[in-house]
Amino acid sequence: MTASTSRGLELARRWLWVVLLGTGCATTPPVAPRFTYAPRNGTRYVRTVKMVSETTVIGTPIHQREEQEFVWNVAFARQGSNTLVTHQLQRLSLRINDAVLFDSERTPGEGVSVDLLVSPEPRVLEVRGTERAAELLSNIRVDLGDRSGVEIRPDQVRQIAVALFEMVVRDVVNRPTATGSTWAAADPDPAVERKTMSVDRLEQCGPVRCARVTAQYQVSPRAALHALDAATVLLARSGVDASQVDVLDTTVEYHDEVLVETGTLVDHAASFSRIIRVTLAGPQGAQVPVEFRTRLEQSSTFP
Numbered sequence: 265m266t267a268s269t270s271r272g273l274e275l276a277r278r279w280l281w282v283v284l285l286g287t288g289c290a291t292t293p294p295v296a297p298r299f300t301y302a303p304r305n306g307t308r309y310v311r312t313v314k315m316v317s318e319t320t321v322i323g324t325p326i327h328q329r330e331e332q333e334f335v336w337n338v339a340f341a342r343q344g345s346n347t348l349v350t351h352q353l354q355r356l357s358l359r360i361n362d363a364v365l366f367d368s369e370r371t372p373g374e375g376v377s378v379d380l381l382v383s384p385e386p387r388v389l390e391v392r393g394t395e396r397a398a399e400l401l402s403n404i405r406v407d408l409g410d411r412s413g414v415e416i417r418p419d420q421v422r423q424i425a426v427a428l429f430e431m432v433v434r435d436v437v438n439r440p441t442a443t444g445s446t447w448a449a450a451d452p453d454p455a456v457e458r459k460t461m462s463v464d465r466l467e468q469c470g471p472v473r474c475a476r477v478t479a480q481y482q483v484s485p486r487a488a489l490h491a492l493d494a495a496t497v498l499l500a501r502s503g504v505d506a507s508q509v510d511v512l513d514t515t516v517e518y519h520d521e522v523l524v525e526t527g528t529l530v531d532h533a534a535s536f537s538r539i540i541r542v543t544l545a546g547p548q549g550a551q552v553p554v555e556f557r558t559r560l561e562q563s564s565t566f567p
Contacts, residue, residue: 309566320554334353346381352376517540
């Protein structure tokens with residue numbers, strides 16, 4: 265090998281490294297070492313939240329499915345050192361057993377807006393607009409016949425807005441973003457004995473980098489107790505006297521997953537699922553297995 269050939273190979277190697285490093289910088293923006301709540305002023309997107317609740321008496325045709333969908337226009341604006349997160353309701357719908365009971369689409373800028381004032385920590389300092397939301401939504405009444413106990417409550421809108429903020433932000437802020445990072449998180453649900461968060465992987469969210477974070481739970485079977493009221497109503501409609509049944513067994517499964525920007529904690533997608541199975545014993549000893557499934561799915565569309 266001649267000296268000129270050797271210099272040519274070395275020059276080629278250097279150019280190859282330049283190309284590789286340059287490509288990496290162009291397609292892979294830097295990832296914040298820790299999850300940071302710093303949404304950019306003026307950020308806007310549309311968030312769709314779908315809540316599905318299903319109750320089934322296993323081995324029978326008894327089944328009820330309730331689906332609620334909220335479409336929000338979300339915007340971030342600075343107010344001093346705080347962030348104002350505006351949730352403007354664009355659409356609200358309700359289905360039971362695939363029958364559309366209510367579907368209302370509002371023009372953006374009209375009607376209901378629930379806003380969160382968030383401190384740098386971050387912590388929700390104030391919730392604005394609940395009075396107006398309650399005023400408008402309190403007039404919504406759905407004629408459900410013998411299902412008249414089911415209605416869209418104004419407080420649901422407020423609870424969803426705050427709960428989604430807490431579930432997406434509270435458990436990850438200031439935690440390491442590296443793939444494989446794991447930590448224990450507190451949970452307000454008294455039935456949760458242990459909650460473990462993990463960064464499964466990093467992936468592109470358009471021009472930014474996101475982390476897919478999952479939560480695994482160790483849950484006490486006591487979590488099934490709150491489902492017994494729903495079981496009582498469902499069994500009564502089927503001619504079963506719930507006062508004559510006993511709880512034999514319960515199993516509980518929780519699973520959460522969120523996709524968030526590491527440097528802003530703006531959410532791109534999330535899912536939260538709960539499965540509770542209760543086995544009841546009737547007065548003649550017959551076993552009645554009942555399953556309750558609750559799933560919340562959230563997706564964000566950016567302009």
